Amino acid sequence: MKIIDVGLRFNGLRQNNNSPKSIVVHHIEANNWTVERLNSLHKDEFGWAGIGYHFYIRKDGAIYRGRPETSQGAHVAEYNTNSLGVAFEGDYHKVDKEMPQAQFNAWVELKSYLFNKYGIINIYGHKEVGSSNCPGQYFPLDKIKDGVIETIEESSIDNILYGITTANVLNVRDGASTSNSILGTLPKGTKVKISPQYSKGDWYSIYYGNNGGFIHKDYVNINGQEGGLQEPIIEENPIIYGTVKVNSVLNVRDGASTNSSIIGRLSNGEKVKIDKRYSQGDFYSIYYGNSGGFIHKDYVILD
Ligand SMILES: [Zn+2]
Known part of the structure; x- marks a missing residue:
């Protein structure tokens, strides 16, 4: 921060009467x-x-020194x-409805x-400590009291993706290539938070x-945008195995119902390969x- 001192000249200014x-x-x-x-x-x-x-303080953000800080001001009688x-x-009472960011x-x-210099804790608008409408109805007084420097919000925040790693052990590198150093590894099924803005190539x-780090795209399943509230599901293997247990024979049908046609029979003790994705109700879909x-x-x- 720069305080511009243009060397203003005063007329009979008293010193050291302000704390x-x-x-x-x-x-x-x-x-x-x-x-x-x-x-x-x-x-x-x-x-x-x-x-x-x-x-x-000018609208362009330039700060000028006025009266010396050690001299009593002339801006609000009681204070x-x-x-x-x-x-x-x-x-800010009649003309200006918003304060420029620079100001x-x-x-x-x-x-x-x-604050650092004086440990000052109170900030008042003129109208709060004197009879005036200053600094005006549109002056952002609350923000002036509490404000911190505003920066442009990260626009990429909407674009965060989540994914699940699919490699048994996936290297995390410090750059977007296999020649970059390995920072660490992720086990299969790790949920990762991805910033598309900084992703490069593969x-x-x-x-x-x-x-942060970089992982190869081939070993990640993308689950969706942040905000979807949907926790990624780690897909389990849909294939399971079982053994037929019947006194005589087990009918194999062409649909998931006893009304479906019988297309064959299995004997007690035969192994079956089941696909859970196509199984319905009380019936397993088998190879x-x-x-x-x-x-x-x-x-x-089931095994
Ligand atoms: Zn005023």
Whole structure:
């Protein structure tokens, strides 16, 4: 942060009569005024020692020094002896409805500088400690009191993806190539958070440790966008095996019902290969012939 001191000249200014315990903020109710012009107004027309404020923040974020901090200000009658006056360019009562980001950010920097210097904890709008509508109805007073420097929000946040690793052991590298160093490994089925914005070529950029890493795209199943609330499902193997257990024979049918046609029979003790994806109700879908068949679950003992 830079405080610009243009060397304003004062007329009979008293020194060392101010011990700041709070900051009072103002608008100057005008635009395009230089700090010199404000000084002239207060000195020549109002007959004061000079500019009544200690700081003046232009809309472009430039911060000007006004009256020395050690001198009592002339900005709010009841509070001048123990405060610093900070004036904002603009007419936030009638004309300006939003504060430019540059002006706001400059204020936040000035505020933290003054807090460090004085341990000041109170910030008031002029109207809160004097009879005035200053700093105006549109002045963002709450934000001015609490604000921190605003940065542009990360636009990629909407594009976060989740995936599940499919390799038995997957290397995490510090760059998007196999020649980059291995930072660590992920076991199969690890849920990873992917930033598409930083992914390159065949490599996903993932959240890993404090600095992130890269994994090859071939070994990740993408589950969907963040915000879908859907926890990725680790798909289990749909193929299981069982053994037929019947007194005589077990019918193999062409559908999952006793009304379906019988296409063959299995004997007690025969092994069956079951596909859970196609099994329905009380019937297992099994590998049988070229087209598969269905057998009743009651007569199968799973391995
Ligand atoms: Zn004011």
